[in-house]
Amino acid sequence: MDDKTVLIVGGGLDGVRTALEQVETGAQVTIVEKFPTLGAERIPRDRLIRPEQAFINPDLEKVRDHNNIRILTYSDIKKINRDNGKLRVRILKHSLRVDNSKCNDCKACIQVCPVNMFDDFDEGLGFRTAVDFCNLATGGYNIYKEDMPVCQETCPVNLDIRAYVGLIADGKHLESLAKIRERLPLPGSIGRICPHPCETACNRQYLDEPISICFLKRFVSDVELSQEIEPVYETPEHKYPEKIAIVGAGPAGLTCAHDLARLGYEHIKIFESLPVPGGYLWVGIPEYRLPKKLLQREVDLICNMGVEIQYNTRIGKDVAFENLTNDYDALFIGIGCHMGLKLRVPGEDDYEGIVDCVTFLREQALGNLPKAKGKLIVIGGGNAAIDSARVGWRMGFDKVYILYRRTKKEMPANSWEIDAAEHEGVILQYLAAPVEILGENGKVTGMKCIKMELGEPDDSGRRRPVPIEGSEYIIDAETIVPAISQGTDLRFLDEGHDFDLSRWNTFLIDEETGATNIPGVFAGGDVVTGPDIAIRAIAGGKRAAVGIHEYLRSK
Amino acid sequence: MPENNDQDIRIGVFICHCGSNIAGYLDMEALSDYAQTLPNVTFVQRNLYSCSEGGINEIKKGIKEQNLNRVVVASCTPRTHEPLFRSSCEEAGLNPYLFEMVNIRDQCSWVHMREQEDGTAKAKDLIRMGIAKAALLEPQESIMSEVCARALVIGGGIAGMTASTALARRGYEVVLVEKEENLGGMLNHLNKLGPTMTDAGDLMEEKIQEIVQHAKITVFTQSRVTAVQGFIGKFEADIETQSGVKKIDIGVILMATGGRAFVPEGLYGYDGQRVITQLEMEQLLKNGLNSDIKNVVMIQCVGSRNQERPYCSRICCQIAVKNAILIKDQIPDATISILYRDMQMYGVENEEMFRDSKAKGVRYIHYDPARSPQTESDQVRVYHSLLGREMALPADLVVLSTPIVAPEDADVTSQLLRVPVDENGFFLEGHVKLKPLDFATDGVFLCGSARFPANIREVIAQGLGAASRASIPMSKGSVVVEPIISVLADEDACRGCGLCVALCPYGALEIRHTEKGRKVHVIDVACKGCGVCAATCYQHALTINSYTDQQLEAQIDAFLIED
Amino acid sequence: MCTGRIDPAMVARAFQKRLDGLMVVGCYFGDCHYISGNVQAKAKIDTTRKLFKHIGVNEERLAFRQCSSGEASVFVKLVTEFDEKIRSLGPLGGDGDRVKAPEIFGKLEAAEAVLAGEKIRWVMGKRTPFLETGNIYGEIFTEHEFNRAMDMIIVEEIEVQEILAKLKEGARSVKDLAGDLAIPSERVFRYITALKRKGMVALDNVADRSPIFQLVPQEV
Structure with a gap:
């Protein structure tokens, strides 16, 4: 042997x-x-x-x-x-x-x-x-040297939380903001919407409650706003000549562009299919959670570094994908997950009035939705479902329902969002699932639902909901918004493309560099991870920026 | 321990009456009787004026006849008189650092004029402390160091150019560093210089020609000093030039970085077109004024003498008056009103120019900062504090007199040269009266608006003065540094950790590799004796000559003795 | 000389020798003739004040104030106020202080040992580099964090010095030390294990199943 x-x-x-x-x-x-x-x-x-x-x-x-x-x-x-x-x-x-x-x-x-x-x-x-x-x-x-504190380790972009929170305690607000910006170009936006896994990890919770790490970011960026300071994102004097294309002006793409500009790249162009920047931050997160004006300001700061955003340009339609790979030295794909998934129940494709949550939130954000009328049902338990319901409530639907097949405890949405929705008057129906969409004259009239009960835990550790036979009931509604999950939209790729994709249609990338299997093409954000939180998309953008830099410098 | 411990300590105490300055308020007899009782005191004498020739001779006589080996003078402030007494000791054959001074005038008789008893008691305490310390004093040798005969002048404005030519004419090599493309600094933007109405361009050209043609002056434009190491006589400067970084050995450094004109963004509707600054006015006058301009209003103290910039920029009044006269010269029927808070027109010529302007019809209107003037599209509204009513002055052109402010990179330069700045960002000289052109750091000098806003005439005088100051160490060829500096008293204790090196404000400490391992080394000439290192060293390896732990503790103990 | 020369150990020593109050008056920050000496002085006095507070000396007895040479009236005000303050506190170890005489002088002796000792001087000296340029890993400490660490070090150092002072009188068990010094015995035990590890304390003998510890003479 x-x-x-x-x-x-x-x-x-x-x-x-x-x-x-x-x-x-x-x-x-x-x-x-x-x-x-x-x-x-x-x-x-x-x-x-x-x-x-x-x-x-x-x-x-x-x-x-x-x-x-x-x-x-x-x-x-x-x-x-x-x-x-x-x-x-x-x-x-x-x-x-x-x-x-x-x-x-x-x-x-x-x-x-x-x-x-x-x-x-x-x-x-x-x-x-x-x-x-x-x-x-x-x-x-x-x-013996302590590693990163748990909060910093938990944060996808490893923000130096210890330092910036400490600087706030010292009363050095602007220094704190500068510290955050060393790694995060969108502190004001992320400080408002981040579900802050860092706070979940915070050691302080064992004493009383976690430090409000997330809102402290918002606080220092608001200090800058209230003092009317116009910050400048610096770029080095030494410039690199390479051209870089970025698809998608969402958090991943913007961060990637920012980091590359800060490394000294001056020819960075972002292609964005929408007329607005920010990706899901603009068209997914409602105004009441993240004011567009504020997001625009932070995007402008990145644009002022010499980054160009070309709006209303869909790759595969307005510009061919091959053009990008041919004309640019490196390419970053950060198109996110902007395709709402279907309920897969009878009647779903038969009637007008069913609109997936991505489309619903986007069109509302862009001001394209007609006046609200009647009742609204949102199906799902994530933040997107809550956002859709709360947006719907603000649009003026008579009644807004959220249908979720498990209980409040299992709901993946942030608890404070659920509480806020309930408080505003959204009707939450737990342990209920859609069975069939009902309609008349081509229009939705309501939905047949079934009551559920919790059975044995499944792979995710959550108890699997099981339908209770004979418990069907009907809710009247004119609009139904499925908010069950989102997927990637990779229609811009040729039929015979060579990209390695996962079974969820996301890009498979190198863990260290964000590189796809095609040389010079990098990806990050939801298009890699599937629907996930903004800060993780930002981490993806940062990783790809380093990867692109190494790739271009070693060429 | 020094050999002095073997012989008896014989302290002579000389108590000065300072005429009646001290004797008029303290019980001098009680003081001298008390001093007699203190340990190691062998001789006590009172003098009318210790610093007079007679007084000095008494000290010398005492040292010789009484065989004194320590001298304590209880009189006035060491700031003015310590050097004198020290040299007296030296002349009498005593090491000058075996001298200790006690200030019983400023600290006792002056501040306790009405409390003779308390004042005298305090003087006794101070004398007792001085004597306790004196017993532990050790002789010190002065430190000599060679001086490189090359000067670095930072800033190529009128101050820097004047200093450079003055130094070069004396035969010293000069390296002149200017960050802009051209020499001349502020002169590039000026028209005529008051009160003589000299052409700024002519003056500048003359200076530049002399500099360019002078073999001893090397000019680096579009360059910056990025690092300075060393100390007086032996600086090494890194100069980032267009053709890379140059390392140059330097003996002395002159700071002439000047100031810049404050841009009043957001004040009085400043737009650079109709509402402009005096600096922009200079350019207009240079180009010739548009004859349509009939009504000009100037507003003084814009952005100065407020909470943010509490200082008076001094020269803006002269500039406003001068420009008013020049406008009158070009457009005789123009109406010019100057809205002021106080007119700062120091000097005979400026006063004359001020009178001249009034004779030419320039109007002066006092305004109250609490009701500051309002600029509108075609007029300026101002509350006339003497008439007690608001006036509307038509205005084709509004000229704002803004202050000179410190250059943006003053803090960078400050750290680079280890010299202090004041709360407004201007550089702080060594002493307002005793060292107005020197920094506290030896071998670094300053002139021009880097210190405070100054007009051309003052800047030139300062440039010449600073050059003269800077040439002293260079002409001597060496410098003597006071040996009251940090010393590595206990070499074995030093672990070479570098804690002191990190905290030294003067870069006077460095770690060297010796046979005994890493040890700190004090660069004598660079050390100023602040004592931060001694108070920090956890091994108590460093101390300060004449301010050792033992000496200070002896003073404290002497103070705390119950009497 | 600059306020930066003021050695905290000397300050504690002076109080131990019956000083009732000490006011250190330095230049304004940024106005220091020795560039940053006053910053160091302030930090050292602040630490000494914390230590005083911990050992029961009213920290108001020690003050750091700032004024410029041109501000006679400010100086007079500072001195007058401080004089009144000290008069109201009375002599050291009286009503003005938490710990009374003569116990307070023993505490001040321990304080002097702490302030002359390596650990606290090292940390005080590292304050500026830690706050401004960071440690060797580039991690910058905030004032907040630094102060918190300093607070802990002060408590530990004083207790350790008190233990060492007690052991100087003779070998003792953890229990005895805890009783004499009114420090919880588990804390005393921890200090003893650390001191043993440092080679400063060793086991003397075991009496009645209680280990007795003695001081190990240190080479100088």
Whole structure:
């Protein structure tokens, strides 16, 4: 068995012994130890044992010198996959922050170290300092350095939340805004609409409640507005000559353009099918959540960097896709998910009055909808459903219903949005699903629904709704807006295109660079992730900007 | 510890009457009797004026006859008199740094004129503290350093050009750095210079010609100084020029970065067409005025002497009066009204110009900043505070007198040269009266509107003055620096961590690799002795000569003795 | 010399020697003849004030004020106000302070040791670099964060210095130390484990199942 490989997790007494046993059988052994040295803390001079009583395991030397044993200290196991009868293990090896070859064990560093932290060895009974040794006999000084705070780690664009919130606490509002803009060009917009996964992660919630990370962004950008400061997004003096095309002026495309302009690209053109910028931010998020004026201002700041937006231009119709790949050095696709999915119930295609939520919100935002009349039913439980219902309520429908097949607890929309909708007078019907669309003379008259109950949990962990037989009922309505999900609209691609796509019709990209399988074409945002939150689309745009820069510079 | 500890400490205390300045308010006899009782004091003498020739001779005599090895003078402020007493000690053969001064005039007799007893008690405290410190003083040697005979002049306006030519004429090499394409600075935009009505262009051309032709002057236009290292005599400057960055060794630096005219965006309907600034007026006058202009209104103090810019820009009044006269010269029947808060017309010639303008019919109307004038499409409404009513003045042209403000990059320059700016962003000289053209940083000088708004005449005088100041170290060839500086008193304790290096405001500390490992090194000539490093060092390895921990603690202890 | 020369340890020492009040008057920020010495002075005095407050000395006894050499009236006002304040507080360790004499002088001795010690001086010295240019990883600290860290360090350092001062008198158990110093025993234990790790404290013997700790003499 000469190809036998063994991984031993833990380099303590047992780990070392097992490694030696295994290597005797002829295996290739790898020891993974989370501390910087092997042998763990078995020889602690500072415990109740006296120095002269300390002993050193002679096996340690054997393990170190053995040719068939690989030692990975200060390493963590990140992921274990089964792969055809074998295990593939992903190990992260950290680098030490102390050069132990130069260390003479004088302890001066730990005497002055200002950071007292609970000792991870004795489960926090005692203190240790951030710089510390791991094992006296074998040395191994290291500095424990905290990684990003959880909020920053959770944020898709890794905003330096710690710093900008702290700057606000210091009263340095504009500095805080500048800090945010280092990574996020749309602070005012995102500060209003972001569902803030960072706050969900915030450690403060265990004490009282999370820091209002999201609204603090809005606050500092409002400070700038109220002080009537006109900011300028700087671009470097050194410019690059390459031409870059971006499809879609949504959050992903705008951010990509911004980041590229800031890197020094001056020929950036965004093609936008709508007459307005912002993508879903403009035509999906209602005015009451994000004033268009404010969004326009932030878009203008990006345009002032030399980014050009060509509106009313649909790729595949007004401009051929090949033209883009031919005329430009790099291309970013950030067209989002602007196709509402169908309910797939009888009658759906037979009557006038059914309009998917994407179209409904878009046309309302662009001012194209006729006057509201009668009753409105929105089907779905996401933010888009709530937005549609609240917009409908504002448009003047007599009654607005939201139909959701699970309960309020399972609803994916933000709880404060649901509460607001209820408060405004939207009628929420939980545990109900559409069965059939009813109509007369080609127009919708109502919908047949069925009551549901919750059964066993499904793959997503949510309890699966099961129809209750014989519980059908009818709601009268003139307009029905399905808001169940959205998909990508890739009709601009040729029939025989070579792009790698997922089964949801989204682009498959390189995780690091945002590159598609076609060289020079990058993608990001909802067109990659499926319908998702704006800040994640922005992260996609940022990633692609770096990818495009690397691609163009290495050409 | 120094060898002085082996011999007896013999302190002589000289208490000055300062005529009646001190003696008139404190009980001098009590002071000298008290001083006698203090440790290590072997000689006490009172003088009418310690700083007079007689007083100085008494100190010298005391040192020689009484074999004193420390001298304490209790008199006035060390700011003015310490150098004198120090040199007296030196002349008598005593190291000048074995001298300590106690200020019993400013701090006792002057502020406690009416409380003789308390004032005297306080003087006793101060004398006791001074004596306690004096006992621990150690001799210091002055520090000499060579000076590179090349000057860097930053700014090619009239101040910088004047200083450059003055220095070059004395035979020193000059490097002149100007950020714009052309030399001349503000002169490029001016018409005639009051009160002599000299042509600005002619003056500028003359200066530029001299500079361009002078072999000793190197000019870099469209360039900036991006980094300055070193200290007086041995600066190294990085100059970013059109053809790359040049590193040049420099002995002294002259700051002549000037100011800029404030643009009154949003004030009085400023549009650069009908409502313009005095600077734009200069250009109009240069080109010749349109003869349609019949009514001109000038408004003074636009954007200055307010909350945001509380200072008076000083020269705008002269400019307004001068331009009013020039308008009258071109269009004799024009009506010119100057709306002012106070007229700042210092100097005989300016006064004359002011009278002249009145004789030519220029009208002066006082306005109240609380009811400031309103510009309308064809007139200016102003509340005449003397007549007590509102007037409407027809106006074809409204000219706003805006202040000179500090250049936008003053803070950058300030950090670059480690020199301070004041709250308005102008550079702050070393001392208003004693060092008006020097910075506190040795070897860096300033002139022109970089300090405060100045007219051409003043700027030229300052340029010449700064050049003269700057040439002193260069002509000497070396500088003597006061040894009251930071010293690495305990080399073994120093861990070479660099904490002090990061905090030193003067870049006077650096880490060097020595046989004993990384150790801090004090660049004597660059150190100003502020003491931040000594107060910060966690190893207590650094200290300040004549202000060591022991000396300061001795003073504190002396103060806290219960009497 | 500049206010930046004022060594906080010297300040604590002066109070320990019965000083009742100290006002440090520096230039205005941006107006400092030593460029930034006053900023350092303010930071050091602020920290010392926090420490004073923690150990029971009324922090009003220590003040940092600013005025320019041209502002005689401002100076007079500052001095008069401070004089009145100190008079109203009375002598150190009296009614004006949370901790009374003579206990307060022992506390001030610990404070002097803290302020002369490596840790707090190091952190104070790093304040400007941390706030302005950031640490070696480029992470800039906000004043808020820095102050919070400083608050923690002050508490820990004072307690550690008090423990060391007690151990100087003789070896003691955690329980004894906790009783003598009125610090919760689990905190004392943590400090002791940290001090052991630093090689500053060692086990002396075990008496009645209680470990007794002693001071390890430090090389200078």
